Amino acid sequence: MFWRSLSTLPTLWAVITVCYLLLHFTPGGPFDAERAMSPAVLANLQAKYHLDLPLWKQYVYYLGNLLRGDLGASYRYADWSVNELVAAAAPVSLLIGGVSLVLSFALGVAAGIAAALRRNSIIDYGVMLLSNIGHTFPSFVVGPVLIVVFATTLGWLPAGGLQSGDIRYYVLPIGLLVLINMASISRVMRGGLIDVMNSPFIRTARAKGLPLRTIVLRHAFKPAVLPVVSLLSPMAISSITSAIVTETVFSLPGIGRLVVNAAINRDYTLVLGLVVLITVFAVVLNLIVDLCYAWLDPKIRY
Amino acid sequence: MFRCTTALALAVVCTTFAVAANALPNSPTALPQAGSPQPLQILNRGNGGEPESLDPALVQSVESGYITDDLFEGLTALDTAGNVVPGIATGWTQVDPTTWQIDLRPSTWSNGDPLTADDFVYAWQRYFDPQTAAPTASSFDTFFLNAPAILAGEAPVTALGVKALSPLRLQITTAYPVPFFPEILAHHPFVPVHRATIERHGKQWTKPANMVSNGAFTLADWRVNDRVTLQRNPRYWDADAVILSQVNFLTIEDHASEYKLYQAGELDMTRGIPAGSFPRLKAEPGAELKSIPSLNLRYFSLNNSDALLADKRVRQALSMVIDRDILVDRIMADGQIPAYSVLIDGIAGARVVPYEWAQWPMARKIETARALLAQAGISPGTRVKISYNTNDLHKKVALYLAAEWKQKLGIDTTLENMEFRVLLRERNAGNFQIARDGWVADYRDATSMLTIVRCRSAQNSNKNCNEEAEALMVQAQHAPDDATRTDLQTRAAALIMQDYPMVPLSQGTQTHLVKPYVAGYGENNPIGRQRSRYLHILAH
DSSP, X not given: OHHHHHTHHHHHHHHHHHHHHHHHHSSSOTTOOSSOOOHHHHHHHHHHTTTTSOHHHHHHHHHHHHHTTOOOBOSSSTTOBHHHHHHHHHHHHHHHHHHHHHHHHHHHHHHHHHHHHTTTSHHHHHHHHHHHHHHHSOHHHHHHHHIIIIIIISOOSOSSOOOTTOTHHHHHHHHHHHHHXXXXXXXXXXXXXXXHXXXXXXXXXXXXXXXXXXXXXXXXXXXXXXXXXXXHHHHHHHHHTOOHHHHHHTTOOSHHHHHHHHHHTTOHHXXXXXXXXXXXXXXXXXXXXXXXXXXXXXXXXX | OHHHHHHHHHHHHHHHHHHHHHTSOOOOOOOOOOSSBOSSOEEEEEOOSOXXXXXTTTOXXXXXXXXXXXXXXXXXXXXXXXXXXXXXXXXXXXXXXXXXXXXXXXXXOTTSOBOOXXXXXXXXXXXXXXXXXXXXXXXXXXXXXXXXXXXXXXXXXXGSSEEEEETTEEEEEBSSOOTTHHHHTTSGGGSOOOHHHHHHHXXXXXXXXXXXXXXXEEEEEEETTTEEEEEEOTTXXXXXXXXXXXXXXXXXOOHHHHHHHHHTTSOSBOSOOOTTOHHHHHHSTTOOEEEEEEEEEEEEEEOTTSTTTTSHHHHHHHHHTOOHHHIIIIIIOSSOEEXXXXXXXXXXXXXXXXXXXXXXXXHHHHHHHHHHHHHTTOOTTOXXXXXXXXXXXXXXXXXXXXXXXXXXXXXXXXXXXXXXXXXXHHHHHTOOSEEEEEEEOSSSBHHHHHTTTSTXXXXXXXXXXXXXXXXXXXXXXXXXXXXHHHHHHHHHHHHHHHTOOEXXXXXXXXXXXXXXXXXXXXXXXXXXXXXXXXXXXXXO
C-alpha cells in the first residue's frame, strides 16, 4: 500500500506540469483587461508576480514554493494567497459534498435494494422514476425549481448563500446533490443486486432456508455494492470539487465557483492550486475505494 | 481548451438559468412606503462578482469600488446624483492653472488616529509606486505632475506633484490644467490609507481584523465568494448623517440567482437583472426596476489598418445602415439608448454631435451607403469578419449586424466567437477586422470617452488617428475657460467621428432592482456609485 501511495507522486507532478504548460500557452493573460494597461503598468504587474522571468524559471520557482506548501499569490484576488482562498472554500465544499454523498449513498443503496427485491412493483417503479428524474433533469433546472418552491413560494428555506451555524442554508443544495447522486446509486445498486440474487450461491443460501434478510445483508450485499463503490470516487470528486452548477444556483462560496472564475480570469496560481487540491483528493479517494474493494471482495489483494 | 470549454459550459448554464428565470412566476412586492426608518438598519446589497481587492490602490472593478466607497472617503466624494461634493476637504482653490490648494476638515481614522494631509501624500505616492503595481494607474497618471515617470521607475515617488503644506492643507500640482480635477479626486485610488497599518500588516492590511479606514463604514467581515460585511463607523466625520448600522455586500455573479434571492426577500438591492427580463420587470407594478443611463458606450471597433476597412467610405457605409432603434428595442431589449457618436449623454466638456444622417429615413441611408461602397469599389458578396466574446447578447448583436449588412448592402459576414480574454488579446494586438467593444467613462469629462479614438491611446483598438483633432485636444488642455475648452473638444470629437473610426451602437444603462422600502437611492446618478451612507431602510 505504501508503494502504491508513493506511485501517485509522479501522477501529481505530471498533472501539475501539464496544467502549468496548458495555462501558459492558452491565449489571453491574467492582466488582459477591457481597459488596456500602459506598458509601464503592465511591466510592474508582471514583475510583482514574477511573470517577467523566462517560463522555466517561473516553473522552478512555482515548484519550489509548492514543495514548501506555498501555492503562491492569486493574480486576481490581490489581497489573498491561494492557500487562504483554498482554505476558505474547501470546508464549504467538503461539508456540502460530503454530507450529500453520505446521504445519497445511504438512501440510494436502500432504495436500490428495495427496488431490486420488489421488482416490477410500485416501489420499483417509484425508485426508477425518481432515478430517471435525477438523470434527465439537469441540476440547473431542478435547482431553480427547488428555490421557487421552497424559498420564494413557501418561504420555508433561504434561496441561497450561507450563514454559519444555520442548517437551513444547507438543505436545498444538499437536497439537490442527493437527488442527482441518488439517481445513479439506486439504479446501479438495483442492477447489481438483481444480478447477484440470480447467482448460484444465493440459490444455495435460499435452498438452505436462510431468511431473505440474512441472504441480502450477509451474502448478497457485498458483491452487489461493489459497482456502487467504484461509482463513489468520481461522484465524490464531482460533488465536492466540481459542484459548479449547485454552487452558482445557490451562491455558495465553494471550490467549483472558484475554479471556473480562476480559469476565466487566467489566475494561473489559483487554477494550479485548485488542480493540486483536486488531484490529491482524487488520489486519496481512489486509494480509499481500492481499500474498500479489498474489504468487499476477498479475491482482491494489493 | 479546457478553459474555453469551461467558459462555454458556464455560458450555456447561465443562459439556461436566464431562460428558467423568465419562466418563473412574478411576485411583485409593492410594499407600502412609510416615512420613518426601520429600527433594524441592515441593508443587503447584491454586488456581482467577488471583489478583487479592498486596497484602494488595487481596486479595478465596480464591485470592489462599491465597497471601498463605503470604507474610505477622499478629499471629494460623489452624492446620490453623482455630483462632486466635499469629502474630507472643506474646500479647494485653483491657485494657478496647474496648482490646487485643498483644506482638510479635522477628522479621524476608525482607530481614533487623526487624519492628516500626510496620509493623502502617502496614499498617492504608494499608488504610483511601481512596487505597488496598481493596475489602474495608467488611467490617472496623465493628470499628476511626474506620475508617468514614477510609474516607469524613472523618478522617485517623492517627485509626485503633491505635498502637505500643513497637517490640514494639501497642495497638488497637475501636469496640465485639469478643470474637472475635483471629480478625479473622488476616485478610489485617491482616498487616504493608514500608513502604520499597511507597514505593520503588509498585504494582510485589508483583512477585517487589521483594516483601519476613514469612511462611513468599517470592515467587519469578508468571506470570499460569499459576502463582505460593513458596520457603521462611529468615528466618521459625518457619522450623525449615517442611518444604516450594517451593510452586507453579497457576492453573486449570476443575475438569475440574484433575482431569486431578491424575490425571496434576502436582498434589498440587486446589482443587475436576469438577461432578457427587462421588458417584463419594467411592466411590473411597484417601480422596483431602476434603469438609469450610464456613461457606458457599446460599440464595434473597426480595424482601420485592415485592407478593406482602411477606406473611410466602407466604414461609413457599414455604420450608416444599422438601424439602432430596432437594435436597442428588439435585440438588446435592456433599456439602452441609440448612440451616433463616441460622446454620450451625461458627458461634460464637449457637446454630443450625432451624425447628420442619424435622423434620415432608412431608404436614404441605404442609398447613400450603397453609393459609398460603389465608389470604394466594393461589390456585393464581399466578406467581413466580426469577432466577439462568447455571450448570448453579443452573439445576437453580431447576428443583427450581419443581417443588416447582408440585406441592405449585400455584404457577407463571418462570425467568430472567442473567450473574453482571447478577444481582449486579439483586439489589443490588432488581429481582427470588426470586434465587439465597450467603454465606461472613468469620469464625466469628454476626454475619458475620447481616449478610445485618440491617436496613440492604449485604449484605441481601431488604431485610428486624426492629427488635426489631436492638435485641438492639446489646445483644449490649455484653454483659458470652460466654454473654449468645450468648443475645442466638441470640434475634435466631430472631426474624429467624421473619419468613422468605429461603429457606435448604444449608450448603456444600469439596471437594478431596489425594494420600495430602501430610501435614498439616487435615481439620476449616471456614475452609478450608490454610497450606502445615503441609504436607509424605511419601516415596512
